Amino acid sequence: MSTLTLDAPQAAFRALADPTRRAILVLLKDRAMTIAEVANNFDMTRAAVKKHLTILTQGGFVQVTPQGREKLNEIVPQGFAPITNWLTYFDLFWDEKLTDLAAAIEADLNIQSPKETK
Amino acid sequence: MSTLTLDAPQAAFRALADPTRRAILVLLKDRAMTIAEVANNFDMTRAAVKKHLTILTQGGFVQVTPQGREKLNEIVPQGFAPITNWLTYFDLFWDEKLTDLAAAIEADLNIQSPKETK
DNA sequence: TTGACATGATACCTTTTGGTTTCGCATTAA
DNA sequence: TTAATGCGAAACCAAAAGGTATCATGTCAA
Numbered sequence: 028m029s030t031l032t033l034d035a036p037q038a039a040f041r042a043l044a045d046p047t048r049r050a051i052l053v054l055l056k057d058r059a060m061t062i063a064e065v066a067n068n069f070d071m072t073r074a075a076v077k078k079h080l081t082i083l084t085q086g087g088f089v090q091v092t093p094q095g096r097e098k099l100n101e102i103v104p105q106g107f108a109p110i111t112n113w114l115t116y117f118d119l120f121w122d123e124k125l126t127d128l129a130a131a132i133e134a135d136l137n138i139q140s141p142k143e144t145k
Numbered sequence: 146m147s148t149l150t151l152d153a154p155q156a157a158f159r160a161l162a163d164p165t166r167r168a169i170l171v172l173l174k175d176r177a178m179t180i181a182e183v184a185n186n187f188d189m190t191r192a193a194v195k196k197h198l199t200i201l202t203q204g205g206f207v208q209v210t211p212q213g214r215e216k217l218n219e220i221v222p223q224g225f226a227p228i229t230n231w232l233t234y235f236d237l238f239w240d241e242k243l244t245d246l247a248a249a250i251e252a253d254l255n256i257q258s259p260k261e262t263k
Numbered sequence: 264t265t266g267a268c269a270t271g272a273t274a275c276c277t278t279t280t281g282g283t284t285t286c287g288c289a290t291t292a293a
Numbered sequence: 294t295t296a297a298t299g300c301g302a303a304a305c306c307a308a309a310a311g312g313t314a315t316c317a318t319g320t321c322a323a
Contacts, residue, residue: 181300276312289299
């Protein structure tokens with residue numbers, strides 16, 4: 028089966044949409060943790076937490092580093108870039124200062140968005 | 146039936162999770178539009194667009210102003226605040242961390258290569 | 264080698280989500 | 294008044310999301 032691949036902003040926004048996943052990021056910002064360690068902080072099974080970590084990884088927020096029989100889940104600061112860029116696009120617009128960042132954002136949105144304009 | 150109310154960040158992150166809704170925000174940043182007008186830009190029914198606009202309103206991104214028999218959907222710049230605040234939390238953390246890292250690196254360099262006198 | 268441990272993977276279930284149709288209600292234009 | 298217009302709301306549907314339980318696999322320690 029094909030694992031449908033989302034564009035970076037979509038994968039990132041999707042990852043942040045769930046409160047558990049945002050809480051996991053808050054946890055991981057202090058230090059890297061194994062899955063079991065992360066799971067200890069939540070009222071759900073390790074399997075569920077593993078799914079959340081996978082989505083966070085797809086979103087570019089988490090990087091996994093095998094270490095013996097464990098796997099360390101580490102936060103990736105650069106993963107926040109697509110989100111901040113998207114928000115900056117609006118800030119810039121409101122400041123009436125459009126840059127080529129606008130083109131990148133519009134290109135991303137055009138992947139699925141409005142019908143032929145014009 | 147209870148309409149469960151989400152906290153502000155959750156409602157905001159949820160609203161941004163869908164690509165159509167992000168595209169709607171890009172549309173509305175130029176000017177306020179009626180539902181039908183927004184719907185003209187997408188390949189879906191007016192009812193579907195209405196649902197998206199409702200979620201954007203719940204997320205604090207859109208404000209509706211009745212005007213005769215029409216309703217103008219207007220973007221609300223302040224709606225982005227919960228998101229930017231959340232991101233700022235991480236940025237602040239990493240700023241400290243980078244500072245600590247810089248200090249550690251400088252200390253290490255002073256030990257390893259004391260030659261470098263500036 | 265053997266067993267315990269940390270994780271991966273799969274099947275399955277329920278709720279949410281994103282979409283459609285259809286109908287009803289105000290408001291405006293004729 | 295009548296007819297068209299712009300919305301709102303409800304019923305319905307398929308797919309995705311969030312969770313569980315269960316089993317398989319690789320790695321470490323004794």
